[in-house]
Amino acid sequence: MTPLLEVADLQVCFGGEVEALRGVSFTLEQGESLAVVGESGAGKSTLALCLAGLVQPPEAQGSVRVEGKELLGAAPDLLRALRWSTVALALQGAPFNPVTTVGAQVAEPLRERRGFGGGPARRRATALAEEVLLDPTLLDRYPHELSGGERRRAALAMVLALDPPLVVLDEPTAGLDPTTRNELVGRVRELADQRGFALVVISHDLPDAARLASRSMVLYAGEAMETGATSRVVSEAAHPYSWALVNAYPVMTTTRDLRPIRGRPPDPRAVPSGCPYHPRCTQAEPVCWEEHPALRSSRGRLVACHFGGLKLLLAAEAVTKTYRGRGPGRQDVVSALHGVSLELREGESVGIVGPSGSGKTTLARILTGHLSPDAGRITLEGTPLPTSWRGQARAVRRRIQLVMQDPWDALSPRLTVEELVREPLDVSKGGDGRADHRRSPAEAAVAEALDGVGLPASGPFLSARTHELSGGQLQRVALARALVAEPKVLVADEPTAMLDASEQARLMVVLRERQVEMGLGLVFVSHDVAVVRKVTDRIVVLDAGRVVEEGPSHLVSSTPVSVTTQRLIEAAPAFALEEAVPARAAVPEEDLPDGDL
Amino acid sequence: MRRGSWLVKAMSYLATVFLLVTLNFFLPRAMPGDPIDALLSRSSTEYIDNEDTRADLAEYYGLDRSLPVQYGRYLAGLVRGDLGVSIRTNAPVSDALLARLPWTLLLVGSATAVATAVGLIAGVHAGWRRARPVDRGLLALFLGLREFPTFLLGSLALFVFAVKLNWFPLAGARDRFAELSLIGQVNDVANHLVLPATVLAVGLAAGHYLVMRAGMVSELGADYLLLGRAKGLPERRLKYRYAARNALLPVVSLTAIQLGFAVTGAILVERVFAYPGIGRLLFDSIGARDYPVIQGCFLVTTIIVVSVNALADLLYRRLDPRTTG
Numbered sequence: 005m006t007p008l009l010e011v012a013d014l015q016v017c018f019g020g021e022v023e024a025l026r027g028v029s030f031t032l033e034q035g036e037s038l039a040v041v042g043e044s045g046a047g048k049s050t051l052a053l054c055l056a057g058l059v060q061p062p063e064a065q066g067s068v069r070v071e072g073k074e075l076l077g078a079a080p081d082l083l084r085a086l087r088w089s090t091v092a093l094a095l096q097g098a099p100f101n102p103v104t105t106v107g108a109q110v111a112e113p114l115r116e117r118r119g120f121g122g123g124p125a126r127r128r129a130t131a132l133a134e135e136v137l138l139d140p141t142l143l144d145r146y147p148h149e150l151s152g153g154e155r156r157r158a159a160l161a162m163v164l165a166l167d168p169p170l171v172v173l174d175e176p177t178a179g180l181d182p183t184t185r186n187e188l189v190g191r192v193r194e195l196a197d198q199r200g201f202a203l204v205v206i207s208h209d210l211p212d213a214a215r216l217a218s219r220s221m222v223l224y225a226g227e228a229m230e231t232g233a234t235s236r237v238v239s240e241a242a243h244p245y246s247w248a249l250v251n252a253y254p255v256m257t258t259t260r261d262l263r264p265i266r267g268r269p270p271d272p273r274a275v276p277s278g279c280p281y282h283p284r285c286t287q288a289e290p291v292c293w294e295e296h297p298a299l300r301s302s303r304g305r306l307v308a309c310h311f312g313g314l315k316l317l318l319a320a321e322a323v324t325k326t327y328r329g330r331g332p333g334r335q336d337v338v339s340a341l342h343g344v345s346l347e348l349r350e351g352e353s354v355g356i357v358g359p360s361g362s363g364k365t366t367l368a369r370i371l372t373g374h375l376s377p378d379a380g381r382i383t384l385e386g387t388p389l390p391t392s393w394r395g396q397a398r399a400v401r402r403r404i405q406l407v408m409q410d411p412w413d414a415l416s417p418r419l420t421v422e423e424l425v426r427e428p429l430d431v432s433k434g435g436d437g438r439a440d441h442r443r444s445p446a447e448a449a450v451a452e453a454l455d456g457v458g459l460p461a462s463g464p465f466l467s468a469r470t471h472e473l474s475g476g477q478l479q480r481v482a483l484a485r486a487l488v489a490e491p492k493v494l495v496a497d498e499p500t501a502m503l504d505a506s507e508q509a510r511l512m513v514v515l516r517e518r519q520v521e522m523g524l525g526l527v528f529v530s531h532d533v534a535v536v537r538k539v540t541d542r543i544v545v546l547d548a549g550r551v552v553e554e555g556p557s558h559l560v561s562s563t564p565v566s567v568t569t570q571r572l573i574e575a576a577p578a579f580a581l582e583e584a585v586p587a588r589a590a591v592p593e594e595d596l597p598d599g600d601l
Numbered sequence: 602m603r604r605g606s607w608l609v610k611a612m613s614y615l616a617t618v619f620l621l622v623t624l625n626f627f628l629p630r631a632m633p634g635d636p637i638d639a640l641l642s643r644s645s646t647e648y649i650d651n652e653d654t655r656a657d658l659a660e661y662y663g664l665d666r667s668l669p670v671q672y673g674r675y676l677a678g679l680v681r682g683d684l685g686v687s688i689r690t691n692a693p694v695s696d697a698l699l700a701r702l703p704w705t706l707l708l709v710g711s712a713t714a715v716a717t718a719v720g721l722i723a724g725v726h727a728g729w730r731r732a733r734p735v736d737r738g739l740l741a742l743f744l745g746l747r748e749f750p751t752f753l754l755g756s757l758a759l760f761v762f763a764v765k766l767n768w769f770p771l772a773g774a775r776d777r778f779a780e781l782s783l784i785g786q787v788n789d790v791a792n793h794l795v796l797p798a799t800v801l802a803v804g805l806a807a808g809h810y811l812v813m814r815a816g817m818v819s820e821l822g823a824d825y826l827l828l829g830r831a832k833g834l835p836e837r838r839l840k841y842r843y844a845a846r847n848a849l850l851p852v853v854s855l856t857a858i859q860l861g862f863a864v865t866g867a868i869l870v871e872r873v874f875a876y877p878g879i880g881r882l883l884f885d886s887i888g889a890r891d892y893p894v895i896q897g898c899f900l901v902t903t904i905i906v907v908s909v910n911a912l913a914d915l916l917y918r919r920l921d922p923r924t925t926g
Contacts, residue, residue, distance in 0.1 A: 056831045080836075087833030095831065099824030102923060103846055113832050146922035162832075 006072040014066040024050040026226040039213035042223035056093040092168040098159035100147035107143025132161040153184035225280035232305020242313030286523020317525040323380035353526040355536035358546035405486035409498035411478035422466040453488040476507025625899035685893035705878035712801035720809025728817020747807030755873035772875035816848025857913035
C-alpha cells in the first residue's frame with residue numbers, strides 16, 4: 005500500500021543560492037505523527053510549504069507524494085484538489101485575511117470546495133470551533149480582534165474543516181503563554197487520536213514537538229541529522245547536534261544548567277562542505293568536512309554522523325577492586341568496588357555520588373588509570389586504557405585527566421602557576437620542563453588554558469606560587485593544568501569540596517563552558533547531590549562499592565529509589581527557612597486580575 | 602467608534618473648511634491688479650479716465666474698505682448664505698454657481714468613475730501578474746498617459762474625433778437649439794460629455810492604476826494569501842477576494858485626495874471643450890479679478906473635496922475592520 009506521505013530527496017534552493025532544503029526524505033503512514041525540529045533557518049517552514057505543494061520546480065527538486073500523487077510539478081487543478089482536503093497546512097503565526105470575519109474563513113473551504121450553503125457552513129464552523137475549544141461567538145469577530153491563542157484555535161478549526169487525513173502544523177504554539185500552549189498541545193493530541201489524522205508538527209520548541217509526535221526528525225541546514233522515536237531522540241539524543249539542541253532547552257525535566265550550542269547556525273548561502281554541522285561539532289575529524297554523512301542506523305534510530313552519533317569516550321565494564329589488610333596474617337578484605345559499569349559520551353557529564361567509603365575515589369583513580377582494577381575493563385575512546393606511562397601509553401593517557409579534591413595537596417608549592425600548568429605538556433613531550441622558551445606553542449597553550457578557566461594569562465599571576473592564591477583560583481589552576489593537554493575526559497574528584505559557594509559556582513560555570521567548547525566528557529565525583537545535579541546529565545549512586553541507583557539527574561535527585569540516595573538527598577544542603585517564609589499559599593483565584601484582555 | 606472621537610473628527614473637518622475659506626478670500630487679492638482695473642481696462646469700450654467714477658465703483662463693491670473689514674463682511678455674508686454679487690456680470694454669485702455646478706459634477710463625477718474603474722481593473726491585473734508582459738505594457742502605457750499634458754490631449758481629441766471624424770460635438774454641454782425628447786436630451790448630454798470626460802479620466806486613471814498595482818504587489822507576499830492558496834481556493838477568489846480586497850484600501854483614500862486634482866484638471870478640460878462648468882467660470886473670473894465669483898468657485902470646490910474626503914473616511918471604516926473598535 006502506498007504511504008500517505010512520501011518525501012524523497014527533497015531539495016529546495018531559492019534564487020539559485022539559498023539552499024533551504026538539501027535532500028530530505030521520510031515517509032508517513034495514516035495516523036502517524038512526525039515532529040520536525042531544529043533551530044530557526046534550518047528549513048522547517050520550507051518543508052511545511054513543500055508538503056502542501058506551495059514550493060514548486062524549479063525551486064523544489066525531488067519528490068513529494070501524497071496518497072501516491074506527486075505534488076512537485078503537478079497541474080494546478082490537482083494541487084487545488086489535494087490542498088486542504090488531503091493536506092491541510094496551518095501556517096506559522098496563524099495568518100488570516102484581515103478584512104473577513106474568522107467564521108467566514110473557517111467556513112470558506114466548506115463553501116468554496118464542498119459547495120456548502122451559508123447556513124450549513126456556518127453550523128459546521130460552529131461545531132468545529134467547539135471541537136477546538138474556541139468560543140463560537142468569536143467567529144463573528146475579525147482576525148485582529150482575537151488573541152494569539154484564539155487565532156491558533158481558529159486556525160486549527162479551519163484546518164479540520166475538510167477532515168483531512170494529513171495535517172501539517174507550522175509552529176503551532178510559538179509566542180503563546182505556557183498555559184494556552186499546554187491546552188492547545190493537549191487538544192491537538194486528542195483530536196489527532198479521535199479523528200485519526202496523520203500529523204506533521206514543525207516546531208523549534210522541542211518539548212511541544214515531543215508531546216505531539218511519536219517520531220521526530222532533527223533538521224539542520226536543510227538536512228535530517230537524526231530521525232527516530234521521539235522518546236529516544238529527545239531523551240538520549242545520538243547526533244551531536246540533537247544532543248546540543250536538547251541541552252539548550254529550559255525544561256522542568258532537567259536540573260542541569262542550560263548549555264548554548266557553540267558557533268552559529270550556517271548561512272544557507274554557504275553551507276559547510278561534508279557534514280554541515282562540523283564547524284560547531286566538538287568531535288569533528290577530517291572525515292567530517294571531507295565526506296557527507298548519510299543517515300545510518302545507530303542506537304535504535306537513524307543518525308547522519310560518520311561516528312554514528314556521539315562518540316563513546318569512556319566505558320568501564322564490571323570494574324572490581326579489593327583492598328587487603330596489610331601485614332602478615334591479616335586477612336580482612338575490603339571490597340572497594342564490585343562490578344561497577346559506566347558509560348560516558350561526548351560532552352556528557354556523569355555524576356558519581358555516594359557516602360564516604362562507598363568507593364567513589366577508588367573508581368575515579370581506576371577510571372584515570374592511576375589504579376589497576378582487579379577485574380573489569382576501562383576503555384578510553386575505543387582503546388583499552390593502559391596503566392603504564394611508557395611510549396604510546398603516555399599519549400593515550402593524556403586524553404583523560406584527574407582533578408583532585410585538595411588543590412593545595414595536588415599542586416606543588418615549589419612551582420609557579422605557569423610551570424604548574426605547563427608541566428603536563430613538557431612531561432608528555434619528554435623534555436625537562438625548562439627547554440625552549442619565548443612564546444613557544446606550549447606557552448600559547450598555557451595562556452589559552454588559563455584564559456579558558458577565567459584566570460589571567462599574563463603578568464605577575466604567572467609567577468605566583470600556590471600559597472599566594474585562593475582555593476578557588478588554585479582549583480582553577482588545577483583545572484587549567486588538566487585541560488592544557490587537551491583531554492577528552494575529565495574526572496573531577498570532589499573538585500569543589502574545599503571551595504566557598506561563590507568559588508564553587510564559578511568553577512562549575514568554567515566546567516560547563518569547557519564542555520560546550522571542547523565536548524569534554526566529565527565524571528563528577530561528589531557526596532553533594534545538590535552540586536552534582538547542577539552539572540551532570542546522569543547520576544550513578546555508589547554504596548559499599550556497588551551501583552545502587554542510576555538514572556537521569558533530575559529523576560535521581562527528585563524521586564530517589566534507593567535508601568542511600570534518599571539519605572544523600574536529605575543531607576544535601578537546602579535553604580530550610582520555613583518560619584521565615586510564611587505565605588507561600590496560593591492566591592485565591594478570584595483575586596487574580598483577569599489575565600485574558 | 603466613540604461619540605467623543607466623532608466630535609473631534611467633525612471639528613477637524615470644520616477647522617479645515619474655515620482655513621480654506623480664509624485662504625480662498627486672501628489668495629485672489631494677492632494677485633496683481635483688481636476688479637475695477639479689469640472692468641475699466643484701457644482696451645475696453647467702457648474705459649473711463651475718471652478717478653471719481655473709479656472711487657464710486659470701488660465704494661459700491663466695498664473694495665475701498667480695509668482687508669479685515671472686507672473679510673469680516675465676507676464671512677458675515679457666508680453665514681447668511683450670501684455669496685455676493687459678481688463684479689463682472691452684476692449677477693448674484695450663487696446663481697452663477699448653481700447654473701454651472703451640475704455640469705462640473707457630471708464631468709468630474711463621470712471622469713472619476715471611469716478613471717477609478719479602469720485604473721483599478723488594470724492595476725489588479727498588472728499587480729497579480731507582476732513583471733510579466735501584461736504588467737510591463739500597462740505600466741508603460743499609464744505612465745506615458747499620465748505625463749501627457751491635458752490640454753494637448755484635449756486638443757488632439759477634439760481635432761481627431763470632433764473635427765476629422767465628426768463623431769462627437771465640438772463644444773458645450775448640450776445642443777441649445779435642438780428641440781429634443783427626454784431620451785434625446787440625455788443622449789445629447791452624453792454625446793457632449795464623452796470627449797471631455799475621457800480626456801480628464803486618462804490623467805486620473807494612471808494614479809489609481811499605480812496605487813492599485815503597488816497594493817497588489819505588496820499583498821502578493823502576504824501570509825493570508827499563502828493560506829488561501831494552501832486552502833486550495835481558486836485563483837480568481839485569491840485575486841479578488843483576498844489580494845484586491847486588501848489592496849483596495851489605500852485606493853479609497855487616494856480617490857478622495859485625487860478629487861482635488863480632478864477639479865483642477867476640469868478647469869483645463871472645460872476650457873478646451875468650452876464646457877459650461879465651474880472650471881470655466883473660475884477661469885473667466887480670474888481673468889476679470891472677479892473676487893466674489895472666484896471665492897464662490899473656490900468655496901464650492903473646497904466643500905466638495907472636503908466632504909468627499911469625509912465620505913472616504915467613513916467608507917474606509919467600513920472596508921477595513923481594523924480601523925474600528
